[in-house]
Amino acid sequence: MEYRFSKRIENIKPSAIREIFKYASDPRVVSLSAGNPSPDAFESEAIASICKSIFESRPIDALQYSVTEGYTPLREHMLGYMKQNHATGRDFDDILIMSGAQQIMEISAKILCNEGDYIICENPSFVGSLNSFRSIGTKLKGVGIENDGINIKELESALDKTPNVRIIYTIPNFQNPSGVTMSLEKRKALYELARKHDVMIIEDNPYGDLRYKGESIQNIKSFDDDGRVIYAGTFSKVIAPGLRVGYTIAPFEIAKKMVVAKQGEDVHSNILAQMICHEFLTKCGFDEKLLRLRHLYGKKAESAEKLLDKYVVPSGITYSSVEGGLFIWCRLPKNVDMLEFCSLAVREHGVAIVPGSAFMVDENDPCDYFRINFTAPSDERLEEGIKRLGDFALSYIP
């Protein structure tokens, strides 16, 4: 039979980059295209022993239906931790456990936006979130990014000119894909603009704990006097992404509606995974774990930059040095066909990188960039991948 699909799902078009991802799974290809943590970062022995003790002491709790809001000890611990360590969470805020941070984006749009309402986002931005928003039938308005974060003038103009803006979506720390961190000044300006136009903010912070250099900047949520920020956190980058456990800190009234929406999506998040995260956070030295992670990834970032300087920069490709996160955002010289470059890199030279257009609100907008990840490959594969990229770039770029 012939199927008819909803307008909202037809909004998400299959794109040129899928082709590239297909090649990336070939084992002969070095993938610099994923967003995966390093396998060396997983504390699998600690997690195995936590699992064992959960099944010894509370097997039924780990297997039975649970509540939509999430595992109470994990909620309480995490809200306390975020209040104490990041001044994030007020008396008017609640915390909910979600099935990864992705669910926070989708559900925020679902409860706040009618079809056709606008969400303003950084351009480029994380394609997973953009597709979440699209799947709800919202429209996207992109605002450019500078070295210190979103372009505030452009944001102001977008707020003035775009009808029915309901949310500003931002990744203030080590933005995906640009790697840019928003200055404190801009965070405050963004908040004031949101207040002036009475819109909500989603502050998506998957990489905040992964700073390798420089000083941390306070979360937007930390100065959220009005209750207009939905903070999105996740354990994917700091414990394990396969568990699919994230959390949101949001005003009670918002959280209540999120619970209604979540009930209709998956009833509650896998409860064993929530119990694992709670045990891991409270008994396995989480702060030391973060130090180890920063050390591991900081070293990987440093070698990636050295390798880029050695093999890739001579071709004319440039990049900005990273202070944290998982990605390096690289720029091709003018007049190079970025999509063809990325496509040939994977098809003929065995190295997968993500074309920057994948992250654009309109993927047909001009884009000279591509994204590489330095955390997932081993040191050897990283060198091999960047060498392949450099060799190809030198021969391809005039």
Added chain:
Amino acid sequence: MEYRFSKRIENIKPSAIREIFKYASDPRVVSLSAGNPSPDAFESEAIASICKSIFESRPIDALQYSVTEGYTPLREHMLGYMKQNHATGRDFDDILIMSGAQQIMEISAKILCNEGDYIICENPSFVGSLNSFRSIGTKLKGVGIENDGINIKELESALDKTPNVRIIYTIPNFQNPSGVTMSLEKRKALYELARKHDVMIIEDNPYGDLRYKGESIQNIKSFDDDGRVIYAGTFSKVIAPGLRVGYTIAPFEIAKKMVVAKQGEDVHSNILAQMICHEFLTKCGFDEKLLRLRHLYGKKAESAEKLLDKYVVPSGITYSSVEGGLFIWCRLPKNVDMLEFCSLAVREHGVAIVPGSAFMVDENDPCDYFRINFTAPSDERLEEGIKRLGDFALSYIP
């Protein structure tokens, strides 16, 4: 600040029954209101040992990001099992692992329905699914149920008169809450009507494996020549609901769009839980497990009916004998205020039952029924609960 919510989420109104659920969590209350499997049904030792072996042999696979479609060995095993044992799944069908069956309902509506499109459902029906559909902004048209399933004449008239019907949603086996099983004749008639009006069918089958008496009836999906049935299966009732693992068998084209939608919701389902289900299904004697479950629940159903006959039926309340599933659907005599009855039962007599109106498309429609669950309470608590209900009913019903 003052929050404005989307129309779709405002569709899901907080209802009178939430009040009752609040009381049900009081430990002094005997809860006959849940839909939980019996804790005695969980094979926690087997699952603990599966976990141990997964962390010994493939810890990284269990912790790293995985694919949206689901864990390949589980998909392949389950599709083979369903083809062989239930003639369910054709060459044009794919299988996807979902975060519980709930996600199948929500995503089916998301990809197939525009706002304002109609879904036809049995009335009463499972409130979780109805709220999933509402959260997508679809409208619901309810069709009554008879002893052998949906009222076919009413269904035909609903299809004739309702604009933009996209889906018929049905629970053909041991329907929640009515307990009714649809006859083969009606399954075929429903399929023919769906064909005539070119609408899709969601066949939700959480209880099909839990038949205690009588003969199984073939799935609607087994005669789906057109590819218009989305089959929804789950391990919640037969392995453990806390794992949140379900599966859908649906035509490739539909499955492809479901993957796009699922990517935007939770990227993929918890991978450890998927690996646990696969190991459990292939190595722990799943068919014997089903026999044990049927024996355990069949005995519980039998005692529940004996207890109802002894304590409750003398008050004038009637019920239909169950052949499977988790619930008994009880009917109050005429002119008894059902909501007040349920409310007093929990508030003053310490027994929680679910008012039937919770399952109605319009909860203000007249409804004389309430639902009780017999699988979750222990034998002692079940007797205590039904005795409390009977004592109260005898004093309350004139």
